[in-house]
Amino acid sequence: MPPSPVAGPVDGGTVFAPLTTDPTTLNWVRASDTPAAQIGRLVGDSLVDHGPDLRYLPRLAERWEISADQRVITFHLRPGVTWHDGTPFTASDVVFSYRWATDPGNGAARFAAYFSEVEAVEALTPLSVRVRYRTPFAPALQGWEALLLLPAHRYREAAPGTDPQERSPIGTGPFRLERWRQGEEIVLTANPRYWRGRPHLDSVVLRIVPDNRTAAGALAAGELTLATLPQSDPPPAAAASPDGRIRYKRFATLAIWFIAWNGDGSNPFFADRRVRRAMTLALDREGFRRSVLHGLGQPATSTFVPGTWAYDPSLVPLPYDPAGSARLLDEAGWTDSEGDGVRDRAGRRFEFTLTAFQGNPIAGQIAQVLQEALAHEGVRMRIETLDWPAFVSKLRSRRYQAQISTWLLDVDPDPYDNWHSSQIATGNNVTAYADAEVDRYCEAGRATFDLAARAAAYREVQARLHRDQPMTFLFHPEWVVGVDARLRGFRVPLSGPWRWFPGPLTWWLTTARDPLPLDAQG
Amino acid sequence: MNSRAPHSPARRRAAWGAVQVGRAAAVAVGVALAALLLVRLLPGDAVDSRPGGNEGTPIPPRAAAEARAALGLDRPFPAQAIAWAGKAARGDLGYSLADGRPVTRRIAERIPATLLLQGAALSLALGLAVPLGTLLAWRAGSRVDRAARVVLLACFALPGFWVAVLLQGWFAVRWGWLPMQGMSTAAGAGPAGGGVGLDVARHLLLPAVCLALPQIAYVARFARAAVLEVLGDETVRTARAKGLSNGAVLRRHALSQALAPLLTLTGMALPALVGGSILIESIFSWPGLGRLFHDAVQQRDYPVIQALMLLAGGATVAGNLLANRLSTALDPRTADPPR
Numbered sequence: 001m002p003p004s005p006v007a008g009p010v011d012g013g014t015v016f017a018p019l020t021t022d023p024t025t026l027n028w029v030r031a032s033d034t035p036a037a038q039i040g041r042l043v044g045d046s047l048v049d050h051g052p053d054l055r056y057l058p059r060l061a062e063r064w065e066i067s068a069d070q071r072v073i074t075f076h077l078r079p080g081v082t083w084h085d086g087t088p089f090t091a092s093d094v095v096f097s098y099r100w101a102t103d104p105g106n107g108a109a110r111f112a113a114y115f116s117e118v119e120a121v122e123a124l125t126p127l128s129v130r131v132r133y134r135t136p137f138a139p140a141l142q143g144w145e146a147l148l149l150l151p152a153h154r155y156r157e158a159a160p161g162t163d164p165q166e167r168s169p170i171g172t173g174p175f176r177l178e179r180w181r182q183g184e185e186i187v188l189t190a191n192p193r194y195w196r197g198r199p200h201l202d203s204v205v206l207r208i209v210p211d212n213r214t215a216a217g218a219l220a221a222g223e224l225t226l227a228t229l230p231q232s233d234p235p236p237a238a239a240a241s242p243d244g245r246i247r248y249k250r251f252a253t254l255a256i257w258f259i260a261w262n263g264d265g266s267n268p269f270f271a272d273r274r275v276r277r278a279m280t281l282a283l284d285r286e287g288f289r290r291s292v293l294h295g296l297g298q299p300a301t302s303t304f305v306p307g308t309w310a311y312d313p314s315l316v317p318l319p320y321d322p323a324g325s326a327r328l329l330d331e332a333g334w335t336d337s338e339g340d341g342v343r344d345r346a347g348r349r350f351e352f353t354l355t356a357f358q359g360n361p362i363a364g365q366i367a368q369v370l371q372e373a374l375a376h377e378g379v380r381m382r383i384e385t386l387d388w389p390a391f392v393s394k395l396r397s398r399r400y401q402a403q404i405s406t407w408l409l410d411v412d413p414d415p416y417d418n419w420h421s422s423q424i425a426t427g428n429n430v431t432a433y434a435d436a437e438v439d440r441y442c443e444a445g446r447a448t449f450d451l452a453a454r455a456a457a458y459r460e461v462q463a464r465l466h467r468d469q470p471m472t473f474l475f476h477p478e479w480v481v482g483v484d485a486r487l488r489g490f491r492v493p494l495s496g497p498w499r500w501f502p503g504p505l506t507w508w509l510t511t512a513r514d515p516l517p518l519d520a521q522g
Numbered sequence: 523m524n525s526r527a528p529h530s531p532a533r534r535r536a537a538w539g540a541v542q543v544g545r546a547a548a549v550a551v552g553v554a555l556a557a558l559l560l561v562r563l564l565p566g567d568a569v570d571s572r573p574g575g576n577e578g579t580p581i582p583p584r585a586a587a588e589a590r591a592a593l594g595l596d597r598p599f600p601a602q603a604i605a606w607a608g609k610a611a612r613g614d615l616g617y618s619l620a621d622g623r624p625v626t627r628r629i630a631e632r633i634p635a636t637l638l639l640q641g642a643a644l645s646l647a648l649g650l651a652v653p654l655g656t657l658l659a660w661r662a663g664s665r666v667d668r669a670a671r672v673v674l675l676a677c678f679a680l681p682g683f684w685v686a687v688l689l690q691g692w693f694a695v696r697w698g699w700l701p702m703q704g705m706s707t708a709a710g711a712g713p714a715g716g717g718v719g720l721d722v723a724r725h726l727l728l729p730a731v732c733l734a735l736p737q738i739a740y741v742a743r744f745a746r747a748a749v750l751e752v753l754g755d756e757t758v759r760t761a762r763a764k765g766l767s768n769g770a771v772l773r774r775h776a777l778s779q780a781l782a783p784l785l786t787l788t789g790m791a792l793p794a795l796v797g798g799s800i801l802i803e804s805i806f807s808w809p810g811l812g813r814l815f816h817d818a819v820q821q822r823d824y825p826v827i828q829a830l831m832l833l834a835g836g837a838t839v840a841g842n843l844l845a846n847r848l849s850t851a852l853d854p855r856t857a858d859p860p861r
């Protein structure tokens with residue numbers, strides 16, 4: 001527990017936090033939405049977790065062994081753990097959860113990639129599970145970190161065709177689900193028998209607040225304990241509100257904003273690396289970050305996140321260089337031969353459409369800045385804003401020319417799904433990026449559990465992504481969270497305030513308001 | 523009824539009523555079918571709206587195809603539409619594509635919140651606007667009337683979200699008199715004081731006022747015009763000539779005649795009762811149908827969208843029909859002559 005100069009943590013109290021919308025389901029294996037994930041992390045448990053530096057840590061697995069050929073992982077489960085209904089947690093729950101997650105009929109599509117290399121999962125003893133892989137597969141632990149376990153016994157007792165976890169799940173986690181009032185709130189209460197000891201908080205009430213400006217107001221009005229402030233507002237100048245009731249903390253996440261250039265050859269522009277680099281050079285990313293983002297966010301060089309073990313800090317973001325941009329476009333054959341102010345090549349004018357998601361106002365602003373910058377370069381860019389399903393549909397069908405978007409990256413930095421050429425047709429390689437060396441390094445990084453060897457392979461991937469600019473890597477965004485000054489033990493690692501372990505377990509409430517800024521706390 | 527002659531006026535009125543109801547039902551079905559088609563014209567579907575492995579990443583194409591087949595989205599649109607219409611006719615509105623629960627259940631749990639909010643706003647609007655409009659008609663051309671015109675125009679023209687944020691800032695954040703958001707105090711947030719009813723009423727006040735303001739402005743101008751028109755009417759002149767007092771003229775003659783168009787207006791407001799308000803419900807975290815509709819569109823949850831359109835279309839038609847019947851009852855001259 002963090003030492004405090006005043007007094008140690010005390011038990012009791014309720015934290016009120018906003019949730020933008022109801023979860024679609026509370027079966028956390030099927031669910032793919034953020035609200036369900038947030039609740040799942042509090043009610044459920046996984047075998048593996050991660051620390052603030054994103055290295056894997058034990059959770060329900062006390063420890064694990066990896067065989068010499070790196071193809072077998074044996075998990076040793078924590079003894080004495082019970083589900084919220086008192087039933088003991090055993091290896092059969094792990095096997096059941098794996099089978100449920102990988103059964104295509106259950107619609108848990110995201111687990112297909114996590115467990116694609118698994119050959120067999122079997123219970124050796126009631127407290128040990130052996131997982132056999134076809135090939136050494138380093139991101140394996142990510143799958144076991146993402147898989148919040150399901151209680152096998154509830155499914156045995158449930159009527160066929162029904163899902164007992166859908167609306168009223170039980171887990172082995174620090175909080176139990178007490179109540180779910182659709183559109184209003186979800187109430188979680190402390191699990192007194194949690195294996196790590198009960199959480200300090202008596203309960204966590206998640207209020208459904210769709211508008212983040214309303215959430216910030218509700219924090220100011222004392223109705224919420226914490227709320228992330230709207231990103232388009234200037235961040236507070238001080239570390240606390242003038243009355244001292246709210247403290248502010250800036251945090252980064254595992255996210256990246258980018259402009260993807262479709263290099264599949266369906267347009268005559270972006271299959272050429274020189275053109276993509278010219279696009280990046282034309283945009284004053286640093287100026288935008290300082291002015292519009294008020295300095296929030298970190299410059300990006302690729303899809304690897306600063307502060308994680310795989311990140312290469314030696315790469316320097318490409319500068320803002322309009323003259324260099326123009327030179328590259330000339331070199332690529334895009335010149336204004338008709339003298340009409342728009343570059344052209346072989347009778348085709350350099351005109352393209354950038355697709356943006358309408359729910360992200362900052363993306364819209366970046367798009368406008370780019371539009372103006374490119375106009376000076378003799379490139380005409382149209383902006384098209386779509387709502388989420390339309391946006392995704394366009395992306396999936398690859399019918400876009402350029403798109404500005406954001407990814408929330410996984411705890412494991414494995415770049416295979418996004419950059420390996422095998423993922424162009426069926427996976428998430430949305431820019432149709434194909435580089436034989438990158439393919440090799442992506443494969444090498446998966447084939448060993450040795451972090452140093454993986455990091456070395458991923459440095460090579462990063463250098464090539466930086467060179468080739470399949471995307472213009474914009475920023476790793478940062479947010480400001482406002483927190484009621486009575487909440488102590490609150491820290492935000494890269495994976496966000498809710499996702500890491502122990503996370504909210506260390507939170508506690510005091511009746512006194514802390515005069516210190518959050519960062520100064522133990 | 524049966525003893526009447528076949529071509530008696532009552533018989534014809536009844537027949538005409540049946541025609542109107544039939545027409546209304548046809549319109550409601552047409553609206554729902556049009557909505558069905560419109561929604562399908564939007565690019566992207568329920569599977570597209572689901573995030574994949576990484577949030578913000580679409581789910582892989584093969585998994586997406588499997589999910590589409592499971593939801594029946596891979597069938598041709600006419601087949602889906604016919605299947606839906608057939609079931610809807612039997613009262614089966616299907617299951618939500620987003621959370622798998624029955625559509626009727628999802629709508630039923632949101633109806634009370636929207637009825638409460640819209641009902642409160644409408645009562646507030648009528649309760650304040652009719653007396654206000656009458657007063658302004660009585661004082662037409664006075665300084666009060668001219669000032670009121672400016673204020674009412676402002677109420678009508680101010681953007682709803684702006685008024686909402688302003689009121690939240692004053693009443694919830696600065697003064698702390700009223701709650702910022704939600705329909706009731708959070709579980710465990712201390713005693714609400716005064717019981718559940720008062721707690722909900724306190725949460726209701728700000729969003730209801732926000733919704734009512736433009737309605738007040740509109741109805742008050744409308745009522746003023748209606749009363750003013752009647753005041754210049756022959757009946758009123760006759761009443762005055764009889765020596766009736768101003769108050770009596772207003773009560774007995776002017777108001778009763780001005781009431782007819784107002785009732786029409788109320789009938790027309792009926793669809794709003796079940797339509798909800800996307801904006802106000804979002805800003806105030808009000809768990810109503812407007813938000814359900816917004817989420818359903820964002821998730822391309824076709825069965826929910828279709829059911830809500832059917833409901834809204836039905837309410838619009840019912841409201842018009844009701845308004846029509848009411849004004850006919852009050853003033854038979856306005857009856858749609860049956861042919």
